[in-house]
Amino acid sequence: MQPNSRKKTDLLLMVALMPPTLIALNYFMLGEVYFSSFKNFGIASAVSLSVLLGVWIAQGMLAKKMLQLFPSHRDTVKRVVIFYSLNLTIVALTVTLICWIFDLFNILGFRFTMDAWTRSLIAGGICTIVNQAVYETEISFGRIRASQLEAEQLKKAQLQTQFDSLKEQVNPHFLFNSLNSLSSLITTDPYKAEEFVVEMSRVYRYLLRSNEEQLTTLQKELEFIESYNLLLKTRFASGFQPVIAVEEKMKEYLLPPMTLQLLIENAVKHNIVDPDAPLIVRLYTENGKLIVTNNLQKKNKAVVSNKIGLSNIIQKYKLLNCTDVEIKETANEFSVTLPLIKNTN
Known part of the structure; x- marks a missing residue:
């Protein structure tokens, strides 16, 4: 009050x-x-x-x-x-x-x-x-x-996240690149094309359902990210290199849904992703927190951004009364440290 x-x-x-x-x-x-x-x-x-x-x-x-x-x-x-x-x-x-x-x-x-x-x-x-x-x-x-007001605000933030992510994923560029990758796979590797379609459906299913819960387990987020990363790896080949090193005991901890997707999407959007200059995105846990980092190799042409993704994540954590999200940028690296919430269930 x-x-x-x-x-x-x-x-x-x-x-x-x-x-x-x-x-x-x-x-x-x-x-x-x-x-x-x-x-x-x-x-x-x-x-x-x-x-x-x-x-x-x-x-x-x-x-x-x-x-x-x-x-x-x-x-x-x-x-x-x-x-x-x-x-x-x-x-x-x-x-x-x-x-x-x-x-x-x-x-x-x-x-x-x-x-x-x-x-x-x-x-x-x-x-x-x-x-x-x-x-x-x-x-x-x-x-x-x-509590009711905070719940409403959190739900609104989640819906905004869902909308922003869907808007990003359904934009013509994403669909064109995904369908182009799929078309190539159908010709060269039908089995992998089928796997690509399955992972793509999982991504969209998760995006559509993400507003149903205020929190999700890190385990579920990682399963979703595996599907999302597969799409990116199919598109960028060795230019996109995710590294996941999460402690097993931390996988039952909680965080707002789609948080990891927003951070990876942000890294891909603002950096060069090329086999000759691979973008390395690392997800790991340390001292009860989840840390997401990527090497900095910013695109020559600045990307128009309203920074909705990061601000949305920060807003969600504030509504959950959690410690502040830490954002750091050095000459070579960009990192976001996220608090993980203990699962009382």
């Missing part, structure tokens, strides 16, 4: 919860005399409100600190227990202070007795529990709303 929205919500909660808290505390402390006249009601409410406002602000700061220390929903129980304990302590001190003020200035004839203090303490404790429950409910609903 945005800071301004959070402040607005806190203000609305204070407006809604402060009056009943104030009335309950004064009634339990003073009894019927509190409602005996508008004057009594006004005096008692004004005195108590002057103290409660300060306490409410302090509790709000404490609540904010608790959310910073325990931001995850998995820490809710721990946060609530600690917050309740601290809150009840603050309430006990506040009730004691209010009772002392009323007794010191002889407001409405109040006397600080154990009975009056106990009643006030019970009222303050009940109000605190109720207010805290309302606050926690609002926090939970806020997280649900935020």
Whole structure:
């Protein structure tokens, strides 16, 4: 939730919860005399409100600190227990202070007795529990709303990825080159032509289904990339040389679908791919991350690019609350380091 929205919500909660808290505390402390006249009601409410406002602000700061220390929903129980304990302590001190003020200035004839203090303490404790429950409910609903918004944004990003990739793969150049390669294979190597068609169908099938999941396993991505790489190797022969060295234990980790295809496509698009100057694309895992690199041999003629592929990948990882994608370029190499997400299933 945005800071301004959070402040607005806190203000609305204070407006809604402060009056009943104030009335309950004064009634339990003073009894019927509190409602005996508008004057009594006004005096008692004004005195108590002057103290409660300060306490409410302090509790709000404490609540904010608790959310910073325990931001995850998995820490809710721990946060609530600690917050309740601290809150009840603050309430006990506040009730004691209010009772002392009323007794010191002889407001409405109040006397600080154990009975009056106990009643006030019970009222303050009940109000605190109720207010805290309302606050926690609002926090939970806020997280649900935020999660739904992030899910929608992630789905939108995935659809954009799918559209961009399909647009790239279905463009006349790609189809012409693929069909030209297929035509040559039919004449020279019918068996390989059949394999080419199978791999091509797998590529398109994966592209069409990629928006159905927010995350996929690295194993599935690598299987897809094998098909995609075969098309590129058929087209460029030894000019395209993929090298895959992924640890077996990392293959069950997760990442957004089509991430690898976008990176390989980006490398092919911006670099010379020729048997005399092969483009070497390496995919490997290191320290729980996936690294994709390629040697830099940029085309003489600059390629028009809106950099949708890289920005789309970065946006997806941000929506997934993962560590930043690292992009580095040296004189000889371009690399992208991707966080891999542990598969909790």
